[in-house]
Structure formats: structure tokens, C-alpha cells
Amino acid sequence: MTTGIPRSKNFNYLFQKLSRSRFRSRFHLGLKEITYIQTKGIVVIKEHAYAFIQQRLAPAQPKNDGKQTPMSGHPVFLAQHATATCCRDCLKKWHAISKGQALKSNEIGYIVDIIMYWIKIQQKPFQPPSIPTC
Numbered sequence: 001m002t003t004g005i006p007r008s009k010n011f012n013y014l015f016q017k018l019s020r021s022r023f024r025s026r027f028h029l030g031l032k033e034i035t036y037i038q039t040k041g042i043v044v045i046k047e048h049a050y051a052f053i054q055q056r057l058a059p060a061q062p063k064n065d066g067k068q069t070p071m072s073g074h075p076v077f078l079a080q081h082a083t084a085t086c087c088r089d090c091l092k093k094w095h096a097i098s099k100g101q102a103l104k105s106n107e108i109g110y111i112v113d114i115i116m117y118w119i120k121i122q123q124k125p126f127q128p129p130s131i132p133t134c
């Protein structure tokens with residue numbers, strides 16, 4: 001494990017690095033996603049996050065790895081791109097989680113924690129959605 005950021009419960013360093021990535025910092029929750037989170041409740045969103053990670057990232061050889069996380073459609077998908085937990089290459093590069101082997105339960109827990117942390121940050125203060133352009 002020579003790449004990536006040391007795993008810790010304090011995500012300040014990680015989130016500082018992520019904010020310096022133009023690609024990562026492009027992602028934000030819009031009114032649609034925030035309304036969805038409020039309707040479902042944060043506990044359910046966390047369950048979704050677990051389910052997505054289990055299905056799409058946890059296998060040793062995930063299906064369509066590199067393209068398994070849509071760019072929209074669920075707050076967790078946005079969170080995954082924003083936090084570099086979208087595919088096994090990003091997990092390796094940013095989080096020092098090696099490829100080619102199934103994710104361990106502590107790794108899945110760590111990924112879900114990052115996703116939920118980002119979602120929490122995004123919800124406050126509330127930012128009105130920008131006017132969509134073509």
C-alpha cells in the first residue's frame with residue numbers, strides 16, 4: 001500500500017484533497033437529491049449506500065468496473081464521484097484499497113462513512129439549485 005491517503009475517521013485531509021480536484025468538486029447535491037434524502041430519511045440512504053457498494057464495488061472483479069457508477073440518479077452516486085469511491089481504480093488511487101480482491105467489511109464500512117459524510121456536508125447550508133443550462 002504505497003498510494004492513497006491513510007484511512008482514518010478524520011476525513012479532513014481527504015476532503016481537502018478532494019476539494020482540489022476539479023472533477024470531484026464538480027459534484028453537488030441539488031434540490032431533487034436533497035428532497036429525496038429528506039423523504040427517505042438518512043438511515044435509508046445509508047442502506048442504499050451499503051447496497052450499492054456491496055453490489056457494484058465489493059466483488060473482486062466488479063461488473064463494468066470503471067463505469068459502474070452512474071453520474072446521476074441517486075445522491076449516493078453523486079457522493080461516490082465526489083469522494084472517489086466510484087470504482088476500484090479510484091478506490092486504489094485515493095483510498096489505498098487494493099484491486100482484485102473482494103472488499104472486506106471494514107473497507108465497505110469506511111467507504112459508506114465517507115459517502116455519508118459528504119452527503120451530510122452537502123445538506124448544510126442549503127444551497128438553492130443552480131438554474132440548469134443546456
Ligand SMILES: [Zn+2]
Nearest residue numbers: 086087089090
Ligand atoms: Zn472511479
